[in-house]
Amino acid sequence: MDLYEHQARELFKEHGIVVPRAEVTDSPERAREVARALGGRAVVKAQVKTGGRGKAGGVRLAADPAEAEEAARRILGMDIRGHTVGTVMLAEPCDIEREFYVSYVLDRASGGFLAIASAEGGTEIEEVAARRPEAVARIPVDPATGVHTATAVRIADAAGLPPQTVDTLVRLWKVLVREDALLVEVNPLVRTAEGRIVALDGKVTLDDNARFRQSRWGETRQEDADSLEARAGAKGLNYVKLDGEVGVIGNGAGLVMSTLDVVAGCGARPANFLDIGGGASARVMADGLSVVLSDPDVRSVLVNVFGGITACDAVADGIVRALDEVRLTKPLVVRLDGNNAARGRALLDARAHPLVEQATTMDGAARRAARLATAASTAGQAG
């Protein structure tokens, strides 16, 4: 889970990293008061979980409280790369002498973490990394020892950062470990005209798997999720909304991803990714089907199950149950193979719903579902 800038800022502050004074609000009037409290001038920043805010006009410098109110009014409600701005953060401006970049990221290749640091921070860091990779130091961190002063000195030296940044490097590692983060990034980390080291902006990605021991972030998870995704998540389903017309349900992330690809290869677009998981019960299958059917963009549904732990008869039972609970108005193509497949197929045959048909292969099922979706949309246009 990615955090908003203001949430990352709070974490940094808790761990003793210096951040500018700031406050978050969703009201332009309040923005004026906050700017006054900050001394008149303020940077007004859109709070969205995407990059490129500055270029989109989501960051403005206000010279006085009236300008801060006006800036907040303009930014609130803006759309930045598909994210609607719900809140702004007003921060005390600071006189930047130099900008740096520091982060710790998960390194899948080594199965550990990397410190990435550069003496050339700021919005152009990606271009610096691409054009002059030697300007960006990448140093593996031994997870057993972590980052203490000696390691931090090594990182700072390698990146050409001033010695004053060592303390921030040590504290930032603590944020990573104590908060179960996959990524912590400060960009820019600045040295002010007065010689202070301040984290002006930051990004933190937390590990959803660690929520059982990081409970205080539990509430922030669903706040900007698609409502169907929230509904599916509450039922323990793994659902991702896509923008096509063929609903896809399967068991296992790999098989569902593969099914999306095969549907796309048949000339249709998948409407979603829905994994009912391993060992799914009839209830889970019925819930999954009702989530997918409630998406108005869906024109046909493909259920592709290879039963390993999952029993195909339970899946079929779930489909039959769903047919009793929701009125099926869209065609459903079902492919069952593996564990108890014969019993599952027989259950569906016995139910004999006119809109449900079975296919014997994954490719054949995808072709059929794609054709049904296309036929439905053609008919829809004609009508």
Added chain:
Amino acid sequence: MAIYLTKESKVLVQGMTGAEGMKHTRRMLAAGTDVVGGVNPRKAGRTVDFDNRTVPVFGSVREGIERTGADVTVVFVPPAFAEAAVVEAADAGIGLAVVITEGIPVHDSVALTAHARAKGTRVIGPNCPGLITPGQSNAGIIPPDITKPGRIGLVSKSGTLTYQLMYELRDIGFSTCVGIGGDPVVGTSHIDCLAAFEDDPDTELIVLIGEIGGDAEERAAAHIRAHVTKPVVAYIAGFTAPEGRTMGHAGAIVSGSSGTARAKKEALESVGVRVGSTPTETARHVLEALDAPAGAAPDGAARDGARA
């Protein structure tokens, strides 16, 4: 011969007395796995009866090894305790730890894989279906009755795609099938399995199943170019996955320009690996490669049709 797991393997189950542990221990025993004990400090000294076998419960992995000569452990304990379970097993000197547990925090996975590496323990997983050497032994949750012993080695990030390919190629059979797991940090990589299959005389051809996220497949391609002489056929899932969305597996995410299925496919094809666009086409490539190593084109389509 197979890789990592044979009929000689003596298997402990950490978490055997839990619901999942019980269910899958029964399945493993039925598949011929020599399950020699469970581990649970609170139930040490007891035994558990399965269909045809009574399995003792030990208080620690060390005790289990001392009493039975176990060399493999399968871990079913909940996420919060998985790191401790693997550390205990590695400290006791187990050779192979198969971690089925899903949802382990990444910091724990980093720690447990690093610790195991330092102790010389191979970790498969976490969040994986385990591995099976058909006809010999099954450590994990892969259904054992899909296929039979044969000459294909399979390594995969995805459980269900492992089953799908095992099923498609059931007539040929497999030396060993390894599900390495879809988490960002796993103990055994595609490259480790490619190297082991290359050295395994029973394996004639290797099937590699990858998916979006990270660059493990690109690194596997570089390894294949330099070290693998056996034919490799691959499948990559996730061509339609949008950027920035996690597709089920914690590691399956396209970030920016990295981790795309297209880049992985191209990297593999550039070193001579045939990459299927669907599991069925992938299976067809395998059949062609096995039947006609000289490059003739057998009628894969007809065979597929007959099967459907």
